[in-house]
Amino acid sequence: MNTNYYIGIDLGGSHAAIGLVDDSGNIIAESTLKTQEYKEAADFVEATANAIETLLLSNNIGKNLKGIGIGAPNGNFFNGSIENAPNLPWKGFVPLADMLEKRLNLCPVKLTNDANAAAIGELKFGIAKTEGIRDFIMITLGTGLGSGVVVDGKLVYGHDGFAGELGHSLVSMNGGRLCKCGRQGCLERYASATGLAISAEEALEKSENSMLLAKKGNLSAFDVAEAALAGDKLALKVFDDTAKVLAFVLANATTVTSPAAFIFFGGLANAGELLLSPLRSYFDQYISTVYSGKVRMILSSIPKNHAAVLGAAALVIEH
């Protein structure tokens, strides 16, 4: 029997990972594009189509490509489009699934929120599958903060396809950091690689004692994590503050769907216990008694980026 193949695309604010996936969820080969290099969506579609054609040729996949799934920020499963994604170079309404389907003319193309795709990946191939977790919220910590909400083993889309945007929950009634979405105080301006670096820069303004001072003005989340692991007090305080705002929003989200777990992945999730340990502690303070001790904070068991690629592919494996 012939193996069927699928393409899963994880479209992020900085990179797009394009994976060739088989029926069993193995990633056979992968390409990467730099998202910000494509000022027009049409240019990105062309580059993506070329990358897919190269993957198919070099892996000798002919007519066995059965579908292409895309996980994208602000992606809408219902119409296959991206709408007003703050972290992408293309503004307004971009019917990406239709554009790629027409350009390639090979197979159906489906699209959803990148974090929704990660959640589906986790459900079908990750820790949610291996541990039988049917109610969870996936949190992807990259350039921004994405989320995918799973209730009773099914992804929640909401009435318009835009459920699971916890990155745009507000951390306060009274404003906060300006977000690319135009409002003040969105969670992802604090709890993301970008947010962590901003918090560290702000802390450095008031401090003369941190190993991060040498990189002041040019900090990355990786720098902050490295300093925290080395015991730098300012860096540890930045992780603590980040965990606090994240715990606040996750505790309130828990009152909506009562998940058994929050599952984390993405660049900042690689910081692991640096973030999860204070997160659990603040979550315990913020959460209502009825949920106490019931909600796990765990890392994705799928290697970095693969959850989103596998989840995107799973969109079409299902269809």
Place this chain on the structure above:
Amino acid sequence: MNTNYYIGIDLGGSHAAIGLVDDSGNIIAESTLKTQEYKEAADFVEATANAIETLLLSNNIGKNLKGIGIGAPNGNFFNGSIENAPNLPWKGFVPLADMLEKRLNLCPVKLTNDANAAAIGELKFGIAKTEGIRDFIMITLGTGLGSGVVVDGKLVYGHDGFAGELGHSLVSMNGGRLCKCGRQGCLERYASATGLAISAEEALEKSENSMLLAKKGNLSAFDVAEAALAGDKLALKVFDDTAKVLAFVLANATTVTSPAAFIFFGGLANAGELLLSPLRSYFDQYISTVYSGKVRMILSSIPKNHAAVLGAAALVIEH
């Protein structure tokens, strides 16, 4: 063909409404108990059983009673119990469904969160049914604030049966009013009949110009609504402040399940546009662009208390 009958019980912090319901969702007859008069759960079960027996006798219902459904604060559908309900006189774990089923020995008894029951009632007999709304969050504004989350036409229970407790979402990371649940800053301490009265009392401490001054120290939410309708500025400001905290929590909940509507009922919901008008205005400020103009704030179309009674009955009409 014989009509089947069901009992729906709406158990609230101050009153319990016990309704005799037919297949079509008509409430044939109703009894009411004062919850706080029963210091032990067993006494409440006995009084409830007596009230049900009286309803059955006086309406000549014999063997056609097919089930009893209960909507109760902190009610858990999975095990038919109430756990640590802050607004009820019975503490700890109360297996109310089992207790009533054994006492009556007539038919199965099911139990869920009171607001979940209201949501089911709305879905089967209310505005959600007539307008075809399949994704919504029910908000019950009584002594406390209850909620029931509906996704794609199904009630969300969560992994432990405790989804939909927005009354215990926090309005701030930095504390607030002490809640009966032991934490500080729970939404229901602001947005509920109790919360509104507390807000008015607080405002009166700093004011010498309000028609509410005469009732200072003994205010009800009804007094505040009456004064607001008469144009009292302090009372209007209290409604505005209440709408603001409620809008904050509802906007953040929207990022989780993206509902098409919030549907309100309960004592405070009877204030109607006094609350909903500023609520819509603050919600527009707090909500992310992707949801702008999509989320309706509407009142239940089922008469007061009936949504919860019908929803509770619907629990067993389904089974």
